[in-house]
Amino acid sequence: MKLEVNKIYHGFNLLEEYEIKEIQSIARVFIHEKSGARLLHLENADDNKVFSIGFRTPPSDSTGVPHIIEHSVLSGSRKYLTKEPFMDMAKGSLKTFLNAMTFPDKTIYPIASRNEKDFFNLMDVYLDAVFYPKIYDIPEILMQEGWHYELYDKNDDITYKGVVYNEMKGAYSSPERLLYQEITKSLYPDTCYQYSSGGDPDVIPELTYDAFLEFHRNFYHPVNSYIYLYGNGNIEKQLDFINKNYLSNFDKINIDSHVEIQKPFEKMKEVETYYPISKDENDENSTYLSLNFVLGESTDPEIYLMKSIINQLLIESSAAPLKKSLIDAGIGEDILAITSGGIQPSFGIVAKNTSLDKKEQFKEVVFSTLKKLTKEGIDKKLIEACINIAEYDLREASKYPTKGIMYNKTCLDSWLYDSHPTTHIQYEETIRNLRSKIDTNYFEKFIEEHIINNNHSSLVIMKGKKGLGDEKRKILEKKLSDYKNSLTDEEIETLIQKNTKLKEMQLSPDTPEAKATIPKLLISDVEPKAKVIPQEIIKDKEVTILYHDIFTSKIAYVDFLFDISMVDEELIPYVNLLTEIIGKVDTETMSYSQLSNEIYVNTGGIDLATEVYIENGNDKIYYPKLIIKGKTIGDKTISFINLVTELITASKIEDEKRIKELIQRTKSRLEMSIFDMGHLVSSKRTASYFSPGERYKEILKGLDFYWFICDINNNFENNSEEILSNLRKVYDMIFNINNLIISFTGAKDDFHITRENLHFVTSKLNTEKLEPKYYNFVETKLNEGILSSANVQYVSKGYNFNTLGYKYHGNMLVLSTILSADYLHNRIRARGGAYGCGISFERSGNVTALSYRDPNLKETIDVYDSIADYVKNLNLDTDDLTKYIIGTISKLDYATTPHMESQIAVRNYICHISQNDIQNERNEVLSTKLSDIVSLSQLLDDIMKENYCCVLGNENKIKENEYIFNKLVPLKK
Structure with a gap:
């Protein structure tokens, strides 16, 4: 579409138009004449359209007000009258991205969708949220999303509750997060970066309702906004919509949101x-x-x-x-x-x-x-x-x-600073x-x-x-006790009434009138056919080659998937350890430094990983793999293949000093990831109690692997010979041509070059026929409480429905959407204060419910145990059910990179998931009836009555609920 510079389009003056070859886009820079809003448009062929509005939001304290505002504006607005329009759109949109993010000096609200109707719906909800939120009329929004004093009985202790409060308690459980905060305070003591924009849990309760509203008034005006549009949408239609419905209502004002520069120090x-x-x-x-x-x-x-x-x-x-x-x-x-x-x-x-x-x-x-x-x-x-x-x-x-989201963030790294x-x-x-x-x-x-x-x-x-956590807990308990003691009986009653009103708001359903304000899609808006990922299966002697003819911007992605089913049970963790060692130790011809340079001069990187693929419909059959993943440009293909050959045939596994360093590094990186991924740690641990496939995964790369790494790290000097011997044994065994799968993603010409040269790798591989091992993974109800210094919990419960005689059906995915976005969200997140929650139903039969950065423990398990009753009594009208069906389709049609697409196709091939299975699943989702959902209540009742659970969390909280567990285990042994 050709536009003219210095011409007004729907209130927007086009200041610049030019080509950006790097991202194959036409860039247009606009200013909205009446309101002062800035707008950047990147036009290209991408049908995954992106809209974002951002604001410069420098904090002046660590109460987390930018973060709490980000949560709160999405909890009802002028046009959209439900309690949480954001969640309502998440339930029933074809979005490929829907979120909001707080940074140290900005807050952004991005959405993405391939469906034009959905795109405009999402854009409207977000614009109404940021400019006309209900926060001015409903103080309970701050109580829920930010913080509040919680009290329902005058004889109980007062506690703090709030979604952001608990999110940041979880974030501040990570030493690296605390270190980052101290670093920024040290380097920028006179600027907004000295503060925690996310919120310091010790400071969040200092945020008043007036200061909360004042922050929104000060910064959420179009003159302080950065609007971004990306993709193949109609720019004039988009500008017209934004101007007519929103920006034309505002006049320019002066807002001081300037981000200050820190003056240099005279000394460190x-x-x-x-x-x-x-x-x-x-x-x-x-x-x-x-x-x-x-x-x-x-x-x-x-x-x-x-x-x-x-x-x-x-x-x-x-x-x-x-x-x-x-x-x-x-x-x-x-x-x-x-x-x-x-x-x-x-x-x-x-x-x-x-x-x-x-x-x-x-x-x-x-x-x-x-x-x-x-x-x-x-x-x-x-x-x-x-x-x-x-x-x-x-x-x-x-x-x-969703590349458009990444480009938005990148643009703001200059645009935000004028x-x-x-x-x-x-x-x-x-x-x-x-x-x-x-x-x-x-x-x-x-x-x-x-x-x-x-x-x-x-x-x-x-x-x-040691003891710092207890010190802080006691200080907090005293602070809250002193506060309660300072209240009169009337004030305590008023506080109880406020909490009761909040609870009623959280648990009361939206009225039909409020629900009618949320824009809806129809089943007819959904593409009925499941996407087909191109995959050509080529049997080449002992090797299976999977070719994916997908546009990749001239990058060739090559994955080698080696079977590891022949590895003895006690050696399984060594396979994952190898992925941390290969490529980082010397080879026969190069030092590890030279090897690293050769890899990155000739490729975009060569990474190693492990995966366990579980058979379609049967978690007792699984296919463990070690995967070498590489990417390169066509003319570097032969160099790439030679480097892979070097890695798998010539790596030296003898250097005690270097391998000790890599074991320490592996331990460190695992420790850094545990609290960020705590919900997955606990849910996968739960599944490992009853699922053989998940048990293998847990030994390979779960908590068992972490404890294995800690043990060999602590005892390396005494056991180095055995450790190196086991690594060598596994190395010699697994780089074997038997059952080797090679996946290629990219252009045909590059594929032919790669295929012609694969023999340089395959001819060097071990050809010995090795029989797969049998592992006797017996179902065991460990039900562990994993003790840590975390300030929050990650609570999981589940079981396998195949074991109970049920079969997978697409309507289970719709049930997952209903439970995650409604039942669990309302009780565990909105009311309970956890940052996140959900439930998953897998083709393998595994079901796990989980919570993330959760202040509660027993209360969350009680919510899981009541799931069946909720489903049994579920009453949805046609519009509600349609919304959930469409929201489920958006999870099936999530955004992917070219390499992600091919990895999905490879998984389907290994797990024997056919295109017919994928299409049937989609058909089952689209044809789901309320009776189908209600009929699953018995499955859920049976799952929860099996009583398999795991909690990773605060050592004191777990010990207070010790009766729930069969075993208490320290995270750091």
């Missing part, structure tokens, strides 16, 4: 702080040491890219010299990089699991290594490899399935400039200027402290 700042560890945890080497440097301003395209390049170059790459020096010096179990965004990006070097007495040595090693690098020069191949990594990330939009909106998505010239400087001393000078000689820096020391 030093900060010391603490984080809680559990009573049973070893506090030796529980310190974090972090050196942090402000690099410049993010509006500078080279600084913006150099942040990620320096990260790879110094820390994240296997060839990173600074990480190697720190590890060699024995500074910590793991060396991490922590980077921050915002207007002044920073780069931090972190030694994890170390001790305070290493502080001076840590500083000395960092600066002496960097000075040596700047004096002697950095390996040019390492620089090239790190630039390649950055370029692949840009070209793949960081592998994000710079050009497309600076960072027009990256080719910057990449070319950086490549042209490889043979100069640019990178050495950058390190010298921005790190070595940079006084705008900090040293943050964070020490683990």
Whole structure:
């Protein structure tokens, strides 16, 4: 569509129009004349259309008001009168993305959909929410989403409840999150970045209703907004809609939301702080040491890219010299990089699991290594490899399935700071400039200027402290007790009435009139045919090749899936450990540093992973695999194949020192992920009690694997010979041609080149016929309470319906949508204060209900136990059921990258899920009747009565409910 610059379109003046070749788009920059709203449009052929509206929202305290506003505006608005229009749209939309996000200096509300009607519905709901929310009329919204004093009986203790409050209690259970907060406070003490925009749980209860409303009044005006449109939609129709329904109602005003720059320091700042560890945890080497440097301003395209390049170059790459020096010096179990965004990006070097007495040595090693690098020069191949990594990330939009969302975030990294909106998505010239400087001393000078000689820096020391959690809990209990004691009887009664009113609001159904305001789709709006992912099955001697002819922007994705079913049970964890070792140890011809450089100079990366594919309809049959995943550009294909051959035939598994380092790193990274993924940790643990396939998965890469890593790490010196012997045994066994599957995704020409050269790999593989092992995984009701220092719980319960005589049906997916978005949401999230909850029904027969960052435990299990009664008495009208059916289809049609599509096809092939099965499932979803849903109440009753559960959570909370469990297990043994 051709538009003219300096012409008004539906109230929007077109300031610029130009092509962006990097993302095959036409960019248009608009200003809305009446309201002052900014708008960026990226027109392209992508049918996955994106709309987003964002606001600059710098916080002035750590009450989390930007985050609480983000939650709250989506809880009812002028036009949309239900309690939670956001959830109502999530239940019944064909969206491919629907969320809202709070950052340290901005809040954004993005949506995406391929369906035009749905796209306009979602856009309307979000615009009405941000400009006309019900927060001014309904104070209970702040109570639910932010925080409130909870009391229902005058004899009970007062507690804090609130979704954001509990979300941030969960977030603050992560030491790395606490460290990040301390780093930003240390580097930006005079700016908004000193505060927690998400909210510090200790400070959130200081937020008043007046301050909450004032924040919205101050920042949620079009003049402070950044509107973004992406895809193949009709821009004039979109502009007309936004102008006519919203922006034309506003006039420009003055809003001061300017993000301040932190003045440079005269000398490095030093900060010391603490984080809680559990009573049973070893506090030796529980310190974090972090050196942090402000690099410049993010509006500078080279600084913006150099942040990620320096990260790879110094820390994240296997060839990173600074990480190697720190590890060699024995500074910590793991060396991490922590980077921050915002207007002044920073780069931090972190030694994890170390001790305070290493502080001076840590500083000395960092600066002496960097000075040596700047004096002697950095390996040019390492620089090239790190630039390649950055370029692949840009070209793949960081592998994000809805690229338009990623481009929106990237644009705001310049646009928000009054710079050009497309600076960072027009990256080719910057990449070319950086490549042209490889043979100069640019990178050495950058390190010298921005790190070595940079006084705008900090040293943050964070020490683990036993009992700190209990100290804080007692302080909170006293604070709440003192507050209650300060109240008169009348005030206590008023508080009880407020809570009762909130509870009634949460549990009362929306009126038919309110529900009628939510825009609806019809079943006729849904594509009845399931998507077919192209997959050609080629039997080539002993190897199966799966070819996926999918457009990939000239990138070739090649996956090698090796069967690991022949591995003895006691060696299963070693397979997953191998994925952390191969590619990071020397080979017969290269050091691991040289290998890393070769990989990233010639490819976009080669990664190893494990997966367990469970048979369609039978969780007792499963196919465990080790997968080597790589991506490359056509002319580098042969180099890629040679590198894969090197990895699987010539890796040296003898270097005790290096393997010990990699075991420590694996332990560290697992610890960092557990609380972020706590709901999956507990739900998969639950499933492992009754499902053989999930039991294998748990041993391979679940909590059992984490405990295995902790054990071999702690006892490495005594058992190194056995550990290395087992690794070698597994390495020699699994890289075997038998049952090998090779998946290729990309263009035909690239496929032919790859296929012609595959023999360089396959001819070197072990050909010995190895029989699969039988594992006697007996159903065992462990029902563990896993004790940790977390401030919240992750509560899971489930069982397998095949074992109980039921069969999988598509209507179970509709039931999952109803329960997750309605029953569980209302009771566990809205009323209970948990950040998330849900229930899943899998083809394998496994059913698991879960909660995320949940303040409760027994109450949540009670909710699960009452699911059957809710379903048995469920009464939905046709509109409601249609909404849930459409919401279920959106889960089947979720956004995918080209590589994700091929991985789905590979899974279906291995698990024997046919296109007919996929289509039947879709048909069953679309034809679901209320009677089908109600009939599943008996299945749910039978599932919950089996009483298999697992909880990961706070050690005190679990011990208070000890009777629920058969076993209490410390997370950190």
